[in-house]
Amino acid sequence: MHKVFDINSLDRIAIVGVGLLGGSIGLALRAAGFSGVRVGVGRRASSLERALACEAVDETTCDTATGITGAQLVILCTPIGRFEGLLREMKSALAPGSYVTDVASTKTEVVRLAQRLLPKNVHFVGSHPMAGSEKTGVEYARADLFENAPCLVTPTPKTPAVDVEWICSFWDLLGGLTLTLPPARHDALLARVSHLPHAVATALVGLSLHESAIDLAGPGFADTTRIASGDPQMWTEIFQTNRRALIAALDRLMGELNRFRDRLSNGDTEAILQWLSHSKQARDQWLTERYRRKVLPS
Numbered sequence: 001m002h003k004v005f006d007i008n009s010l011d012r013i014a015i016v017g018v019g020l021l022g023g024s025i026g027l028a029l030r031a032a033g034f035s036g037v038r039v040g041v042g043r044r045a046s047s048l049e050r051a052l053a054c055e056a057v058d059e060t061t062c063d064t065a066t067g068i069t070g071a072q073l074v075i076l077c078t079p080i081g082r083f084e085g086l087l088r089e090m091k092s093a094l095a096p097g098s099y100v101t102d103v104a105s106t107k108t109e110v111v112r113l114a115q116r117l118l119p120k121n122v123h124f125v126g127s128h129p130m131a132g133s134e135k136t137g138v139e140y141a142r143a144d145l146f147e148n149a150p151c152l153v154t155p156t157p158k159t160p161a162v163d164v165e166w167i168c169s170f171w172d173l174l175g176g177l178t179l180t181l182p183p184a185r186h187d188a189l190l191a192r193v194s195h196l197p198h199a200v201a202t203a204l205v206g207l208s209l210h211e212s213a214i215d216l217a218g219p220g221f222a223d224t225t226r227i228a229s230g231d232p233q234m235w236t237e238i239f240q241t242n243r244r245a246l247i248a249a250l251d252r253l254m255g256e257l258n259r260f261r262d263r264l265s266n267g268d269t270e271a272i273l274q275w276l277s278h279s280k281q282a283r284d285q286w287l288t289e290r291y292r293r294k295v296l297p298s
Helices: 020-031 045-053 064-068 080-090 108-117 161-173 183-208 210-216 219-224 232-241 243-265 269-291
Strands: 012-016 037-041 059-061 073-076 099-102 126-129 150-154 177-180
Touching: 012 020, 012 064, 020 037, 020 045, 037 045, 037 064, 045 059, 059 064, 064 080, 073 080, 080 108, 080 232, 099 161, 108 126, 108 183, 126 161, 126 183, 150 161, 150 183, 161 177, 183 210, 183 219, 183 232, 183 243, 232 243, 243 269
Parallel strands: 012 037, 012 073, 037 059, 073 099, 099 126, 150 177
Antiparallel strands: 126 150
């Protein structure tokens, strides 16, 4: 457990974008004992009214500069396509010494924007809690969303160690399991376990539409393609901001599928069995280790 972050020393935290993740941060902060003001910043008054009704925030505003003024911590929870505009709006209103982090699914572009646009007297450290869903909206927010969830923190070589510790301890407070890694490494790995799976799920849905095969689909198909119901605009931005890593992951997947095709074409039953068995064992082990405390009985 990191010890730098002191929740009692903060009296104002701004959450820019109060959807599933932003709303869950607000709820988790209150559950963790934060007694200060949680400010929700958004573009639509109707969304902010729902955030207030869900008690995810205490105050709301559609004006970014007003919302972040006086905040010791600002958390960006909007789609990545809005980051450049938001950072430009924020830079003159951020308090010296304040912290800024985010929850975006790609990090190299976010870090580049933050380094270019934020004042030098503001502490920025990128974050990515692995706790999302295909659902959006504050109505789905939960105070325990980050409990035992990996929270990836992505400093650069120039990020002071104390800033990294501060942001890590923030996610610790919300129940997350923090791991630090460089932004480019984050993007390469997430291309394989987050971005590529979404693309594959989307492709499977497209394939199923041919000759109306989807009409015969069962629960397995629904499970496999669940994430294809995610926000298309948001995922377009994720793909575009991580396209090099995603293309590399696609190449690896196509190699894997080509090897499966060769085994199938050659009637190599033993190789197919080994391939399936190896993946089953690896996934079962991952599920046990990843979810034991959260889902599985002890």
